[in-house]
Amino acid sequence: MSQSETPEERFPDVLFYNASLTEVQENVTIGPGTRVGSMTIIHKNASIGSGTTIGSHCNICECVIGDNVSIQTGCHITRGVTVEDDVFIGPQVVTLNDKLKGGPMVYPYIERGAKIGGGSRILPGVRVGANAVVGAGSVVTRDVPPGALVVGNPARVRSDGQDRQAQKSP
Numbered sequence: 001m002s003q004s005e006t007p008e009e010r011f012p013d014v015l016f017y018n019a020s021l022t023e024v025q026e027n028v029t030i031g032p033g034t035r036v037g038s039m040t041i042i043h044k045n046a047s048i049g050s051g052t053t054i055g056s057h058c059n060i061c062e063c064v065i066g067d068n069v070s071i072q073t074g075c076h077i078t079r080g081v082t083v084e085d086d087v088f089i090g091p092q093v094v095t096l097n098d099k100l101k102g103g104p105m106v107y108p109y110i111e112r113g114a115k116i117g118g119g120s121r122i123l124p125g126v127r128v129g130a131n132a133v134v135g136a137g138s139v140v141t142r143d144v145p146p147g148a149l150v151v152g153n154p155a156r157v158r159s160d161g162q163d164r165q166a167q168k169s170p
């Protein structure tokens with residue numbers, strides 16, 4: 001990457017809302033059709049899929065983000081996180097990777113189709129299961145089963161998701 005290349009020149013298939021206000025470091029991959037907001041930093045070695053939206057004021061560290069993901073304004077996606085395809089992450093969500101107990105870093109993993117409510121905190125090493133829903137403002141300290149709805153601090157399962165499945169069925 002040449003120092004003079006703008007993000008738009010490096011990624012012609014990506015829409016930058018304001019490329020002059022976006023920092024994209026070296027060795028980043030971004031798929032076609034992805035959109036990136038203003039004042040967002042994408043750190044080196046991050047991998048972002050196609051058709052994904054990264055909002056403004058986000059801090060995207062070295063992580064893996066899939067296709068058709070939506071990450072809203074002001075999120076911190078920390079190093080080592082995996083976000084699978086079709087995940088929705090509301091505004092001001094913070095992911096964490098260091099328990100501050102002197103052990104190794106452990107990385108959140110968000111499975112396909114999960115929805116994370118605005119302002120939630122996903123603690124180190126937590127796995128959010130496929131199609132799970134995390135209520136706004138939750139502090140998620142334990143793994144969330146696939147399809148479950150969790151809310152609160154600490155987040156607890158409020159529903160196993162069978163009711164939402166039943167609503168969808170004819």
Ligand SMILES: CC(C)(COP(=O)(O)OP(=O)(O)OC[C@H]1O[C@@H](n2cnc3c(N)ncnc32)[C@H](O)[C@@H]1OP(=O)(O)O)[C@@H](O)C(=O)NCCC(=O)NCCS
Nearest residue numbers: 090091116117118119133134135136137138149150151152
């Ligand atoms: C969790 C959620 C899906 C529940 O929706 P719901 O089933 O319609 O819930 P209700 O509004 O009927 O509330 C049911 C109960 O859960 C509580 N509750 C709802 N959301 C909560 C939350 N995020 N945290 C803690 N408790 C919550 C309500 O206070 C209520 O408690 P009560 O029965 O003691 O009064 C929803 O409240 C939520 O947080 N959605 C995420 C919104 C968001 O972040 N969007 C991002 C894009 S803008």
